[in-house]
Amino acid sequence: MPEGVVYIDGEFVSPNDAKISVFDHGLLYGDGVFEGIRFYNGRIFKLAEHVDRLFASAEKIGLTVPCSKEEFAQLVLKTTAKSGLHDGYLRPLVTRGSGDLGLDPRKSKKSSIVIICSTINLYGSKHETGLNAIVASVRRTPPSSLNPNIKSLNYLNNILAKSEANVKGADEAIILDQEGYVAEASADNIFAVKGGVVYTPPTVTNLVGITRGTILDISKGTYETRVERFKVDFLLKADEVFITGTGGEVAGVVEIDGQKIGVGVPGPVTKDLQKKYFALVRSTGVPIPSAGNNGH
Ligand code: PXG
Numbered sequence: 001m002p003e004g005v006v007y008i009d010g011e012f013v014s015p016n017d018a019k020i021s022v023f024d025h026g027l028l029y030g031d032g033v034f035e036g037i038r039f040y041n042g043r044i045f046k047l048a049e050h051v052d053r054l055f056a057s058a059e060k061i062g063l064t065v066p067c068s069k070e071e072f073a074q075l076v077l078k079t080t081a082k083s084g085l086h087d088g089y090l091r092p093l094v095t096r097g098s099g100d101l102g103l104d105p106r107k108s109k110k111s112s113i114v115i116i117c118s119t120i121n122l123y124g125s126k127h128e129t130g131l132n133a134i135v136a137s138v139r140r141t142p143p144s145s146l147n148p149n150i151k152s153l154n155y156l157n158n159i160l161a162k163s164e165a166n167v168k169g170a171d172e173a174i175i176l177d178q179e180g181y182v183a184e185a186s187a188d189n190i191f192a193v194k195g196g197v198v199y200t201p202p203t204v205t206n207l208v209g210i211t212r213g214t215i216l217d218i219s220k221g222t223y224e225t226r227v228e229r230f231k232v233d234f235l236l237k238a239d240e241v242f243i244t245g246t247g248g249e250v251a252g253v254v255e256i257d258g259q260k261i262g263v264g265v266p267g268p269v270t271k272d273l274q275k276k277y278f279a280l281v282r283s284t285g286v287p288i289p290s291a292g293n294n295g296h
Contacts, residue, residue, distance in 0.1 A: 026095025043285030
């Protein structure tokens with residue numbers, strides 16, 4: 001059983017007792033939105049940005065979050081405090097709530113708030129050695145069908161890509177948009193470094209990642225940055241490729257479809273940005289109230 005604590009609609013329970021109805025439209029239809037947040041050293045990294053994105057996702061699907069942003073942030077802090085963890089992972093979700101069968105959202109009378117506070121380990125030691133990736137055959141759902149900036153409970157497009165990577169023995173999948181431009185990885189944004197310039201695609205076809213934004217900010221102090229579209233051949237000829245995400249943090253990609261990127265190890269720009277990112281996440285963020293002082 002995972003460690004941590006779970007908030008569900010007004011109650012804090014242990015992960016073992018964290019249950020929702022099978023009639024919840026989040027389960028039945030993927031009708032809901034979520035966030036993935038990390039906390040380090042007793043501080044929640046970019047809490048306000050994650051709460052803003054959660055509310056923006058909810059608004060895009062006409063889902064009313066049954067509290068204010070400020071109250072939501074306080075709930076996240078309180079849940080984290082109750083977990084007793086200092087480093088870990090938060091998964092807030094807002095689902096349409098339970099309702100009769102039938103996908104009409106009006107069947108659910110009240111949305112549900114769930115906040116899971118636990119731990120996550122995505123790439124482990126691969127941060128040092130780098131990841132190998134494949135280019136998925138499945139393309140990213142086009143923005144005209146589903147806005148990629150709705151962080152919704154529908155992740156099958158990404159899961160199909162990830163499963164393809166699993167079958168091929170790769171760590172990650174790079175997903176292309178409908179026109180063949182590089183969109184993102186299964187749960188991360190993607191960057192390339194060439195001639196000392198840091199490139200990442202615009203977010204028309206991918207999530208406006210909070211880690212992506214942080215890395216662009218950090219990069220600007222040292223490197224030229226360019227937000228522009230590119231295809232796979234650009235990645236294959238790049239000096240370095242890396243991916244960014246709350247879960248995956250900053251991880252070098254050293255091989256794509258069996259072809260080495262650069263010299264086949266995480267490059268100096270990736271390592272520099274990784275180091276600066278880890279320093280930032282460990283020294284900034286909203287302090288988690290101490291366990292004794294979280295209840296009132
Ligand atoms: N693209 C997609 C499709 C994502 O789901 C990112 C990019 C990176 O965004 P952030 O804001 O995290 O830099 C994501 C983020 C998980 C997990 O449980 C998934 C994400 C984040 C944290 C954990 O697999 N997705």
